[in-house]
Amino acid sequence: MADKTMSKRIIGVSDPQRRNLLAGGATALAAAGLGSFTRTAAAQAASAAAGKPLPTYVAWKDPSAMIVHSSSTVETRRSAFGTSIVTPAEQLYIRNNLPAPDASIVADRDAWEVTVEGVRNPRKLSVKELKGMGLETVATVLQCSGNGRGFFPSKPSGTPWNVGAAGCVVWSGVPVRAVAEALGGTVDSVSYMTGTGGEKLPEGLDPKSVIVERSVPIAAMADALLAWEMNGAPIPLAHGGPLRLIVPGYAGVNNIKYVKRLAFTAQQSDAKIQQTGYRISPLGQKHEPDHPSVWEMNTKSWINSPGTDGASVPAGVVQVKGVAFGGINAVKAVEVSVDGGKTWKEAKFVGPDLGRYAWRQFVLAVKLPPGTHTLASRAIDSKGNRQPEERLENSGGYNNNSWRDHAVQVTVV
DSSP: OOTTTTTTSOOOOOHHHHHHHHHHHHHHHHTTTTTTOOOOOOHHHHHHHSSSOGGGGGGTTTGGEEEEEEEEEEEOHHHHHHHSSOOOGGHHHHHHHOOOOOOGGTGGGGGGGEESSSSSOOOOEEEHHHTTOEEEEEEEEEEEETGGGGGGOOOOOOOOOOOEEEEEEEEEEHHHHHHHHHTTOOOTTEEEEEEOOOOOOOOOOOOHHHHHHEEGGGGGGOEEEEEEEEETTEGGGGGTTTOOEEEBBBOOOGSSSSSOEEESSSOOOSSSSHSSSSSSSOTTOOOOOTTTTBBBBOEEEEEEEEESOOOOOOOOOOOEEEEEEEESEEOOOOOOOOSSSOOOEEEEESSSEEEEOOOOEEEEEEEEOOOEEEEEEEEETTOOOOOOOSSSHHHHHOOOOOTTTTTTTEEEE
């Protein structure tokens, strides 16, 4: 877990909400949580030149750093990941299962309420009340479970993410365990922690068929947060503000945006997204409740430079840089190959260690002669789990941590 004493402004990220406030005054402040202020025509033109323009509700993001797949799926370009560990909000990916609620919910963030069930004294708590119950800060890898889906030869349905449906984010909020303790502790026979999102549901449909409601093993409660702050600023609406359930080490879908209900339950949610969504199912089979759920992330790494943007690399000594993480375990080491996995050398970590759930930046200086080279990395976590060469084939294209899939071919001149 990240050092609780570190300043909430430890990360040198720009603050689009603050810029918006300065530009538009008090009226813009209400919209700042959404971050949907209008960019300049030049910025929008730059985005359009790079592909699809950014959706209006995330127009505050850096268009040069993003790949727009759809209005609800926006990916960080591989070459845009920096080397300062934390991913700025302007460059963090977007994956929404439902449209965000109206921006009015962030006009008075402290008024947002979450209902807590499965405790001795169940009740509804406002964000203002939660802020008086405790505070912790944790850095986590936030990663869509389909990150790397684009490498599956079976071409599963869903967004064909490369590596950019991930980022390393610093969250601040109240520990879930502190909330449960303050309400008398959990009731008997509790096996799961279930979070329910506050998105507006489409009319005319069975709520359980569309609601974002996920259950995770109760053990995840130990480090979970009800967070109101992201990278030192109020969580933008696009990323789940005013309140988001953060489950460190677990895939992004389990980190519930706009959380309005937190329940400690004996059974998993009966919502479709839990029962038959996000399951690791064999190729050619539909997701079934008895298939493994997409919960913990696994050991993974990839290289972000040089040459990942397709540009040629000058011959000579180059710095091979990337990120590595261990999912629910700390990452212990990472190895780099410049010959497609025939030989490996251990890279070194650079920058501070922000805790077991954060990723580490790594670098290895190598001398590359002219020609074509395949650069790859493989991570090893604190439990000895090594990033595998091959992906685990599954019908949903989930949890791809194959080092071979994530390797990059560069041309050296």
